[in-house]
Amino acid sequence: MTRVRDLSEEQILERIVPLLPRGSATLLGPGDDAAVLAAPDGRFVVSTDVLVEDRHFRTRWSTGYDVGRRAAAQNLADIAAMGARPTGLVTSLVVPGDTELDWVTGLARGLADGCAPVGAGAVGGDLSGGPCLVVSITVHGDLEGRSPVLRSGARPGDVVAHAGVRGWSAAGLALLEAGLVRVPLPAVPLEVTDGVLLEDAWERLVAAYLRPDPPLAAGVAAAQADATSMLDLSDGLLRDAGRVARASGVRLDLDAGAFAKDRDALRSAARAVAAATGLGDPGWGPGNADIDGLVDQWVWAGGEDHGLLATFPADTRLPEGWTAVGQVHEAGPAGPVVTIAGQVQDVGPGWDHFRA
Amino acid sequence: MTRVRDLSEEQILERIVPLLPRGSATLLGPGDDAAVLAAPDGRFVVSTDVLVEDRHFRTRWSTGYDVGRRAAAQNLADIAAMGARPTGLVTSLVVPGDTELDWVTGLARGLADGCAPVGAGAVGGDLSGGPCLVVSITVHGDLEGRSPVLRSGARPGDVVAHAGVRGWSAAGLALLEAGLVRVPLPAVPLEVTDGVLLEDAWERLVAAYLRPDPPLAAGVAAAQADATSMLDLSDGLLRDAGRVARASGVRLDLDAGAFAKDRDALRSAARAVAAATGLGDPGWGPGNADIDGLVDQWVWAGGEDHGLLATFPADTRLPEGWTAVGQVHEAGPAGPVVTIAGQVQDVGPGWDHFRA
Incomplete structure (x- = not known):
């Protein structure tokens, strides 16, 4: 069983990045200092949400896939609530070293399945060790010329x-x-x-x-x-x-x-x-x-x-x-x-x- | 001495939000499901970075103000490295309940001072309890019609x-x-x-x-x-x-x-x-x-x-x-x-x- 501490950060990213959805608004995906997303409307909607282990989920109930689905869902819902169409998201992930690699790749698959219905891309992220799992997602959306619904x-x-x-x-x-x-x-x-x-x-x-x-x-x-x-x-x-x-x-x-x-x-x-x-x-x-x-x-x-x-x-x-x-x-x-x-x-x- | 567990999430936000910079690209700031930022160029640059206590900073050396300055700086640098002008950021913050409120308001002041030289706004965020301090920032920038520098x-x-x-x-x-x-x-x-x-x-x-x-x-x-x-x-x-x-x-x-x-x-x-x-x-x-x-x-x-x-x-x-x-x-x-x-x-x- 592979744990994240057995791999370097770059090796972990090599496993995760191919699992992430690209999205039609993605002009530049992961791999540089920043990503580039389209905002044809000249504005974009942005929201962030954080999930913390034992506060928002428990690993004995939630798989990595579940947490990925949930993180995508609750972030995408904030964009939908403005009347916008989700375009792309970035993820900061804090992972204890003894976490199984499968948990992390499951999270990526859950994010991808959560984004699929709306065609949003996962365009970037950051990865760190830490004492518990933390998944922080920032998601963006396109108002398509409409006013935001407040x-x-x-x-x-x-x-x-x-x-x-x-x-x-x-x-x-x-x-x-x-x-x-x-x-x-x-x-x-x-x-x-x-x-x-x-x-x-x-x-x-x-x-x-x-x-x-x-x-x-x-x-x-x-x-x-x-x-x-x-x-x-x-x-x-x-x-x-x-x-x-x-x-x-x-x-x-x-x-x-x-x-x-x-x-x-x-x-x-x-x-x-x-x-x-x-x-x-x-x-x-x-x-x-x-x-x-x-x-x-x-x-x-x-x-x-x-x-x-x-x-x-x-x-x-x-x-x-x-x-x-x-x-x-x-x-x-x-x-x-x-x-x-x-x-x-x-x-x-x-x-x-x-x-x- | 006030600790964050002595206040509700909304009370903490009432102390933080007035300290945050608005920024000229901010069309809708904190308080709704999402914020709205201007992207006059029809694209935007986005990057995320996470700071974890005892990995990226130690509270015996760094004040909340220091961590806010650092978090702003390293995120804004990723936008600058694409040749873009930073416009706005969102922050996810994980805080143990016994953290002093002054640490959190110091973080907000540090973010504000870090953003001031470029006029970027702090437009939204999320706040959670957790076992250690985690500061995850996602920052956005405007390419002003230029190609991103890869x-x-x-x-x-x-x-x-x-x-x-x-x-x-x-x-x-x-x-x-x-x-x-x-x-x-x-x-x-x-x-x-x-x-x-x-x-x-x-x-x-x-x-x-x-x-x-x-x-x-x-x-x-x-x-x-x-x-x-x-x-x-x-x-x-x-x-x-x-x-x-x-x-x-x-x-x-x-x-x-x-x-x-x-x-x-x-x-x-x-x-x-x-x-x-x-x-x-x-x-x-x-x-x-x-x-x-x-x-x-x-x-x-x-x-x-x-x-x-x-x-x-x-x-x-x-x-x-x-x-x-x-x-x-x-x-x-x-x-x-x-x-x-x-x-x-x-x-x-x-x-x-x-x-x-």
């Missing part, structure tokens, strides 16, 4: 709409924590779509956690349909909806029944998790058998689904992949808040990586 | 030229390791220029290590003067020159006397280091009092000076900041190598972060 553009009267999965990632994490799904998942990518979820398709939920598959095309489609605001759902639906409410100075009212189909589908996983763990976490709800409370927790507060939340003018015909889930109202006496059927929701705190 | 363009007959300091960083590190200079250095930036180095200006050498000050303007000037190849000197002059030789398929012959002034200036530091340490490192040369060998080691093989090495057509009037240091020849029987006065040099191995 968080601050929601207007009273707009429709609130959602694209992607809801609560799947949190359910998948709970299934893993309860030991109910065997990992690693097969290397062949599981298809995770925004379609009907079979009641017993727990592997799909775990895949949604390990290898999120954001609705990237829905971001560009929303921008083309004149979405007034949009963001990537990384910290939970309510918390991220709260960011739109505050940035736009409005109240977002979500329909309690909007996610009924998701809750039905997640109920079997919730029953299994509740049975396996005894519902020990007080965050899950008031009662020991509060299955609906657990499902609600996943759907409304679960993080890392990387769906998109957007607002559209009321008369918009929603593009493919989008579902209406609420309405935008003037901020009332409670200020710019999120409500469900008119009831003010507590949208914080969510993730805080310094207290983990 | 490593592969050196041609027989070209002049080899250098800009920046030579051996200062390695000398500074040796002074620190020998305990001969007191750190932290004052927060007010020390001016480190490519001028005459006073014999006893050891703080200047230490500053060159802690807070390198690459000749960024010289990169654009070289491209405007039709440099045929260029790269950033991060791994030592000989090793990096070897990269140009191999990429271009040529022999680079360097003048033994080209750096005589540097060697004179570094000699007092070498004497002090030799006296303090007994010259215990066999890499320093054959003799126990081989001061010249130690100085040569710093000048020819010392890393992290972040000067620029370029080749120019023979009849070029070298732009400001550049000094002729050799000639490009056809690759002879020894292949694409680096020679000093015709003698083939061993250009490897250099840094290898997995064996550190």
Whole structure:
């Protein structure tokens, strides 16, 4: 078994670079002091995200391939959330010397598979030793002449709409924590779509956690349909909806029944998790058998689904992949808040990586 | 004393973001899913570099300010080495919870001071907890209509030229390791220029290590003067020159006397280091009092000076900041190598972060 410390940095790069996707916007790929990407629009969108071992992933659950898929997905989702088309990314990778080379090449394959649906290239990177795995990706996108879709553009009267999965990632994490799904998942990518979820398709939920598959095309489609605001759902639906409410100075009212189909589908996983763990976490709800409370927790507060939340003018015909889930109202006496059927929701705190 | 674990991620960002430079290319700064940077040329240059605690810096020597300056400098140097003008950067930061908030705000100030000479903006970032400090920066640049200057363009007959300091960083590190200079250095930036180095200006050498000050303007000037190849000197002059030789398929012959002034200036530091340490490192040369060998080691093989090495057509009037240091020849029987006065040099191995 080859470990990274058995090879020089240049030997490792020789194994990784051929696995990386080139991308149609790549004018100069890896190998020089910097890469060159096309920006035909005269501007480009840029975002960065870092994944740290034992904070964002655990190697006993996630393969290198999984982490590559996830790193690509959550970065690409930030570009989609601006209404841009992803063009290329660079990666900084910190790897302990005893890491297996296969983990690192798996990461490259996961990045490549994550980029494939949008044709983005992996154009450069840096590699260092260190005490734990760190994957930092910076991703770029092309606005194709459109204005970026910000968080601050929601207007009273707009429709609130959602694209992607809801609560799947949190359910998948709970299934893993309860030991109910065997990992690693097969290397062949599981298809995770925004379609009907079979009641017993727990592997799909775990895949949604390990290898999120954001609705990237829905971001560009929303921008083309004149979405007034949009963001990537990384910290939970309510918390991220709260960011739109505050940035736009409005109240977002979500329909309690909007996610009924998701809750039905997640109920079997919730029953299994509740049975396996005894519902020990007080965050899950008031009662020991509060299955609906657990499902609600996943759907409304679960993080890392990387769906998109957007607002559209009321008369918009929603593009493919989008579902209406609420309405935008003037901020009332409670200020710019999120409500469900008119009831003010507590949208914080969510993730805080310094207290983990 | 405030530590980062005493604050939420959003509270930390509230302290950092106001310290960051905006930059004239910034169309949309921090706060949304992604930033937007101008790329008037229809392309942009992009590079990423990661600094890991106890690999690339030690907190007992480097303040947060120093690490910010260094991170900015080494990234901006990669953009300059393409002949591009830096426009903006994003930062991923991994911070242990017990890190002082002042370290993090110092980092932001160091980034700002590092970006100031070129007017680049700090447009976004990500923040996470983790077991050690990791600073990953991705930087972007504008080619202003020029072709990128690659490593592969050196041609027989070209002049080899250098800009920046030579051996200062390695000398500074040796002074620190020998305990001969007191750190932290004052927060007010020390001016480190490519001028005459006073014999006893050891703080200047230490500053060159802690807070390198690459000749960024010289990169654009070289491209405007039709440099045929260029790269950033991060791994030592000989090793990096070897990269140009191999990429271009040529022999680079360097003048033994080209750096005589540097060697004179570094000699007092070498004497002090030799006296303090007994010259215990066999890499320093054959003799126990081989001061010249130690100085040569710093000048020819010392890393992290972040000067620029370029080749120019023979009849070029070298732009400001550049000094002729050799000639490009056809690759002879020894292949694409680096020679000093015709003698083939061993250009490897250099840094290898997995064996550190």
